[in-house]
Amino acid sequence: MRTGIIRVSEANKAVFLSYAKQDAAAAGKICEALRAAGIEVWFDQSALRGGDAWDAAIRKQIKTCALLLPIISGNTQNRAEGYFRLEWKLAVDRSHLMSQDRAFLVPVVIDQTSEEDERVPDRFREVQWSRLPGGETNPAFVERIKRLLAQDTFAPLQPVEPLAPQSKNTAAPPNRKGLMPWLAALVVLCGGVGWFTRSMWMHTAVVTPYTNEDRRMTFALLPFQAPADDQRAQQVAKATSEELQTMLETRKDLITAIPLARVEQAAAHETSIRKLAKELDVHFLVRGTVARSADGYSVTMFGVDGASERVIQTRVLKVPQDQLVPRWRNDVGQVSGALITAGMDAEVKRVRDKPDDALDVRDLSYRAVTDWFTTRDADGKVANETANRRLARALTLAPDDPYSLRVQAMINLCDCVNSWSKDPEVQKAAGAAALDKYLRLDPTSHFGLGEKAALDQLRGRWEDSVILADAMLQSDPDDQEGLGLKATAYLRLRRLKEAQVIADGLMARYPTDWGVLSTASDIDYALGDYSNAAQIAKKATAQMAAPDLRDRVSGAVQLTLIAAEARLKHADRAKAAISDFNTTLPALTTLTAIKKWVHPSADLADFEPLYEGLSLAGIPN
Secondary structure, eight states, rough: OOOOOOSSOOGGEEEEEEEOGGGGHHHHHHHHHHHHOOEEEEEEEEEOSSSSHHHHHHHHHHHHHEEEEEEEEEHHHSSOOOHHHHHHHHHHHHHHOOOOOOOOOEEESSSOTTTTTSSOOOHHHHHOOEEOGGGGOOHHHHHHHHHHHHSSSSSSOOOOOOOOOOTTTSSOOOOOTOOOGGGGGOOOOOOOOEEEOOOOOOOOOOOOOOOSOOOTTEEEEEEEEETTTHHHHHHHHHHHHHHHHHHHTTTTTTEEEOOOHHHHHHHTTTOOOHHHHHHTTOOEEEEEEEETTEEEEEEEEEEETTTTTEEEEEEEEEEEEOOOOOOOOHHHHHHHHHHHHHHHHHHHHHHSSSSSGGOOOHHHHHHHHHHHHHHTTTTTHHHHHHHHHHHHHHHHOOOOHHHHHHHHHHHHHHHHGTTTTOOHHHHHHHHHHHHHHHHOOTTTTTHHHHHHHHHHTTTTTTHHHHHHHHHHHHHOOHHHHHHHHHHHHHHHHTTTTHHHHHHHHHHEEEOHHHHHHHHHHHHHHHHHHHHHHHHHHHHHHHHHHHHHHHHHTTTHHHHHHHHHHTTTHHHHHHHHHHHHHHHHHHTTHHHHHHHHSSSSTTTTOOOHHHHHHHTTTTOOO
């Protein structure tokens, strides 16, 4: 691979391109795009290399450049040796001398190579990667490089609350609450950043899309403990920890999971949680213990904040006697999700006092999703607007940030928008646009496929949603979300027996999950099994919170309960169910109002026998 041996006018503001010779064409495109923007680039396109003078020049450039861009591809991964590996080592060695908030390494991937590949230095995985397929360089990447070059090259960044330019069309208005007194003089102007001083000189700083101030959302899974005299328990401990590690690694858009081998090496000589966290350079650790139970083994896991050694999450997994891991991968996925959520809550707490305009992309997206979850039930409209404002700012800083796009899709495609939005199509359009972009970045994403299937169901495209659900089930035929989506689609397509088989299987696994119960109840009602429908609907509504009962999709199961009891001629039970429904939704006292309220994508929205049952219960037209 070759990099440039050229004379530069400003060495400490130059960018060094490090690439394999097979990737010279792609590297050339990146070089041209950066130079066109006035950025100094060290890039050697000649085939001549070698010699002491040439080697010394390369070393000097790596020692003095402002940023090093290692270009990663299948070509670099397939080569165990190459001069570029020395360049990478020299760059990593230099990065160890820098403060953590000093950006220096900017890995660029030009094909589908994964961040999890073992043939890159660990240091590369600690920073944000950019993807430029074939070296095609977008304006957002060029702007990012410009912002990084604006930092002080040699000295650590000063502890100044940063402010970023805001677009008057997409960025949130500045929130000054919580700013330090010595920053109060900063004024953000529409369309850009203006500043002045009132009585003292102010240091100018810029928010970069991603900063390395700390190791946010970094996890290390410690070896799970099991009784020394129970070999089976030790096997369960190893297998379950590996399964959980795999689940954590699937969330590379959000977290970094340290490789197990590296963690095991550290844990072999250190037992202190705080010291392990420092050595591994992570915020969170996960401990696990295995104990025998009546029907197999219980694996208890603790998520721990490394700095405080405080337990932030506890979860238990059941492993059957004849297996080494839980029967359902979804159960491990739920534990992974709970650990990630607890970690995100802790990260948000660390920056809670900072205004939005001092947050980078990660903290903006963390704050958006965390606050949305905690406030949407109280005021869905405000929660949605606030989250979207933060995400707009995050995506202005990094237009292709996968997690910000993921959150934007999730909050705008949530069924919950039906309970507050006067025009849910507005939210659906925003969510769909974010989802389409997310899927272009990761076409096989399980999350993306699930959201796309759910969106198709919101739009009444039931056959299309089945195709996407099947795609989800290819990797895991027992996936709860994929099966649930398929059962709902089969119900709407009147493939009732097939839907019932799926729903019965899910109920056996998750007998208290109200989402599963609601679908099963609606299927039984459509099949004419009113006794089962009433029994299951009652269990579902008992598990649901008020916002879920008010929702135009999920809340419709209350109507199934009323109609089923009426069909069974249980007049008193039907009347009680109507009373409960009107307590939650007092304005819906007629069939006309109910039909207008029920969302078109609700399970039985188009099923006339449901409304006939409501009429039998005594609800007037």
